[in-house]
Amino acid sequence: MDNSYPPDSVSGSRVYKPLRLGLLSVLFLNFFLLRKALQGQNSMQTASEIKSLVHNSYSETARSLSTLDRSYLHRVSTAFGYTEDDLKILEGANMGLGCGNPVATANIRAGEVVVDLGCGGGMDVILASGKVGSEGKVYGIDMSEDMLAVAKKNVQSRKLSNVELVHSSIDSLPIPSNSVDCIISNCVLNLVPADEKLATIREAYRILKPGGRFAISDIVEKKPMPEEIKRDVVSYVGCVAGALDAGTYKQYLAEAGFKDIMILDTGADLSVYQPTSEKIEEPKSSRCCGAKPSTAARGGLDESLKNYDINEYVGSCQIYALKLE
Numbered sequence: 001m002d003n004s005y006p007p008d009s010v011s012g013s014r015v016y017k018p019l020r021l022g023l024l025s026v027l028f029l030n031f032f033l034l035r036k037a038l039q040g041q042n043s044m045q046t047a048s049e050i051k052s053l054v055h056n057s058y059s060e061t062a063r064s065l066s067t068l069d070r071s072y073l074h075r076v077s078t079a080f081g082y083t084e085d086d087l088k089i090l091e092g093a094n095m096g097l098g099c100g101n102p103v104a105t106a107n108i109r110a111g112e113v114v115v116d117l118g119c120g121g122g123m124d125v126i127l128a129s130g131k132v133g134s135e136g137k138v139y140g141i142d143m144s145e146d147m148l149a150v151a152k153k154n155v156q157s158r159k160l161s162n163v164e165l166v167h168s169s170i171d172s173l174p175i176p177s178n179s180v181d182c183i184i185s186n187c188v189l190n191l192v193p194a195d196e197k198l199a200t201i202r203e204a205y206r207i208l209k210p211g212g213r214f215a216i217s218d219i220v221e222k223k224p225m226p227e228e229i230k231r232d233v234v235s236y237v238g239c240v241a242g243a244l245d246a247g248t249y250k251q252y253l254a255e256a257g258f259k260d261i262m263i264l265d266t267g268a269d270l271s272v273y274q275p276t277s278e279k280i281e282e283p284k285s286s287r288c289c290g291a292k293p294s295t296a297a298r299g300g301l302d303e304s305l306k307n308y309d310i311n312e313y314v315g316s317c318q319i320y321a322l323k324l325e
């Protein structure tokens, strides 16, 4: 591994089936109403609508983890740089939701304090925990309690005493200023609503110690996306439509105070996200309700946009920046 820098309970079986179907129908209805509301608009809706869509979709993904096709998850994470050894360590925590492997290149050292923005089920938290060791600390932050429940299970089953999971939106972090050595994140900044992206980067800068580093993986726009992708909610939740272009990303990092900013395209093939019937299995909860598709998030474009070559418009990037001493 290259270490250089840079270079819950309600879904239990006791809940009556009609009640479960009722809850699912409400979820599906919300999703399609929001989707319909967004179609025909020139831009996505308000920050809170986008955020709740992202929240609900990733929460459903967390709740349906056990029904996902493991070979698909393995294929996605391998495509983004996780080794077979990583994936052995991550058994049960790999949700196939990343677009890079930030821990592989963040040069995390023993004793450091690391924050993972949008930690999901905790895969990078687990890998970072091994790097910082007993003297260090890793904070995993996520706004979805369902995701944090998955992360908690993964952290507890591995008895990781140097990890703390925090329920929070990443544009306002409950972490003291100048207290963190390294910020990692995997495919999350693109999901933050447009008018919260700069605030999120400013928060990252605030919590870093002087000399601290920002070393994240994210999707970055390579050339302007067609409007129908830009406006598609499934593609937004799939980490594509909300991607910043490299110029804007650098500008936001510089405005927040970061120096030595670098954005490197890893060249990973993003078509690995595109589901085919063999690549991904719908959650059983949605299949049992007939033709209704799942609202669970997955990477990539909506099925209806699959004629576009995703790699033409966006790339998987490693983004590095420093808070100078």
Ligand SMILES: C[S@@+](CC[C@H](N)C(=O)[O-])C[C@H]1O[C@@H](n2cnc3c(N)ncnc32)[C@H](O)[C@@H]1O
Binding pocket: 054, 055, 058, 059, 095, 096, 097, 098, 099, 117, 118, 119, 120, 121, 122, 123, 141, 142, 143, 144, 147, 168, 169, 170, 171, 185, 186, 187, 188, 191, 192, 239
């Ligand atoms: C694409 S998934 C990536 C999860 C994880 N980093 C991984 O690689 O497996 C995005 C995660 O970010 C979280 N998220 C998205 N926007 C967020 C926000 N504004 N604040 C906190 N968490 C957020 C979602 O709940 C979800 O768990």
